[in-house]
Amino acid sequence: KNQVEQSPQSLIILEGKNCTLQCNYTVSPFSNLRWYKQDTGRGPVSLTIMTFSENTKSNGRYTATLDADTKQSSLHITASQLSDSASYICVVSPNSNSGYALNFGKGTSLLVTP
């Protein structure tokens, strides 16, 4: 079973517009949640990491929010640029000493058009 669900599966927006990507998870207990950006044909790059006690974390035009009570996270992209076109992956780490035990979402594919 997939413990990390992302929505929408894909999204097309106009350059300059804002958008929000969603991540719902059932992983429990929970250690931290990360958002990665993966350009086509490249490896994922970390955007943000939040522990269960953090509500928001920003990285430039990217802002991630976390509601540990409802087990939901969102990634908000402000004033989108063409270079934001990529897949965005939500990754949840359970609270254990096994740092390898990551739960990956299947990603949201974002296309920013001129």
Next chain:
Amino acid sequence: DVKVTQSSRYLVKRTGEKVFLECVQDMDHENMFWYRQDPGLGLRLIYFSYDVKMKEKGDIPEGYSVSREKKERFSLILESASTNQTSMYLCASSLGRGGTSAKNIQYFGAGTRLSVL
């Protein structure tokens, strides 16, 4: 910056061949990982290693083996490649593991797209 380098971006092999995928990291990270990524399935962990000569199975180890003779290098081996191993392979490394420390962020290589014919 952390650099994780995978030896090949694209690789084409024939069924039954023995395939080596190499990964090197330059930040003295303890932990290294091999994933495969397929459309609609996301990233799945094949093997990982916490230390030199140490390896642990991930979620889908069948048909694969690994080698970590040096701290900076982690190799994925397909003993007898099959068409269902056609995929994007991603190597990652991290400094720490467990808990809430940001040092357990995994840094990924650019990936190797393997086609088995």
